[in-house]
Amino acid sequence: MIIFKKKNELKVYLQSLKAQKKTIGLVPTMGALHKGHLSLISQAKKINDIIVVSIFVNPTQFNNTEDLTKYPKTIENDTKLLESVSCDVLFYPSVEEIYNTNVVADSFDFDGLEHQMEGKFRDGHFNGVGTIVKTLFDIVTPHRAYFGQKDFQQLQIIKKMVKKHRINIKIKGCAIFREADGLAMSSRNIRLTKQQREAAPFIYKTLKEVRKKFGLENADEVTQWVEDQFKKQPLFKLEYFTIADEKTLETVKNKESGKKYRAFIAIFAGEIRLIDNIRLHNL
Structure with a gap:
């Protein structure tokens, strides 16, 4: 597995693979990986030649700064897990690499999807989600991107963004992965x-x-x-x-x-x- 921290280096590497007609699947994550994430990678491996996993705890989608601070960060364990499932590429950028000095979300119109449920309780959350996902799409330009249905509202919003911005990426929603006792993995x-x-x-x-x-x-x-x-x-x-x-x-x-x-x-x-x-x- 190759690890990239710089977006331009990742772009150059992926362009060389695309020139060889390799298909690329992207699994965006915020790290603290578990079997639910690995199930997304497993789905992606079925029909893509190269799997890129991103790990980035995105500050602009947290409306609660304490939640952001306490969000688990387990990069050493995450790296081992990704290697165990033969992930090809890990993109692990810093906040500065993604946002430069301006850590602010762009504004999006998701045709009202953003005002339901999570949107009522997490002000600006989906602007943050849209900003990071669109940024990752611009950097990786994958053929397909994989998201879990536990965040079903997020999945629908990303599908809406891709449609409205005419982004040529197939969005794949994958079944919720649960513990043996039914708790959704998180x-x-x-x-x-x-x-x-x-x-x-x-x-x-x-x-x-x-x-x-x-x-x-x-x-x-x-x-x-x-x-x-x-x-x-x-x-x-x-x-x-x-x-x-x-x-x-x-x-x-x-x-x-x-x-x-x-x-x-x-x-x-x-x-x-x-x-x-x-x-x-x-x-």
């Missing part, structure tokens, strides 16, 4: 206390119950049920739960046949924020 999970970690499967268990209830009850009733369940859980504070249209991400008022819906949740375990989602059965 770099933040390692910050959970033993007690929180043991209780955390409750999140996915609740979502699975939502999937059953959605066919029988209306969205408001299901939402109220979820809120009531979390009131009984002293270790977790529910930030939001919503059932939304997969395409528009707008909260469903009345179920319509032929539409695809998904349930989204964000909770706090102490100061650690976890998100998850589940696809609901088509009506």
Whole structure:
């Protein structure tokens, strides 16, 4: 595996590979890698000749500076993991390399997708996401880029950005990778206390119950049920739960046949924020 810290050196290297007709798959990450990230790399390896993984903790997508400071940084372990799955290239730039001296996000219009769910609670978050992902696309110019569906709203926003900016990259959404007990894998999970970690499967268990209830009850009733369940859980504070249209991400008022819906949740375990989602059965 070759490690690059400078974008121009990476560009030159990748241009030589493209000249040989090699296809390139990009897996953007913020490090603290786990099996969920490795599953993205595995998907990318199936149809690309060269796999590029980026590790960059992007300051402009954190609205909480404490969360940014405490975000796990495990570059030595990350490098070993990437080598173990035969990753070809690691791009590990500094903040200065990406932003120079102006650490500010660009402004994006995602046709309203950015105002739903995460956007309501994390001011400016998706401008930061759009800025770093577009920057990485400009540097790597991959044929395909891979993102996990745990951040489903982010996935839809990146698809929207690619379409609106006419970027010639295929965006691949990959299934949520879960622990054996159902907890969605996240770099933040390692910050959970033993007690929180043991209780955390409750999140996915609740979502699975939502999937059953959605066919029988209306969205408001299901939402109220979820809120009531979390009131009984002293270790977790529910930030939001919503059932939304997969395409528009707008909260469903009345179920319509032929539409695809998904349930989204964000909770706090102490100061650690976890998100998850589940696809609901088509009506």
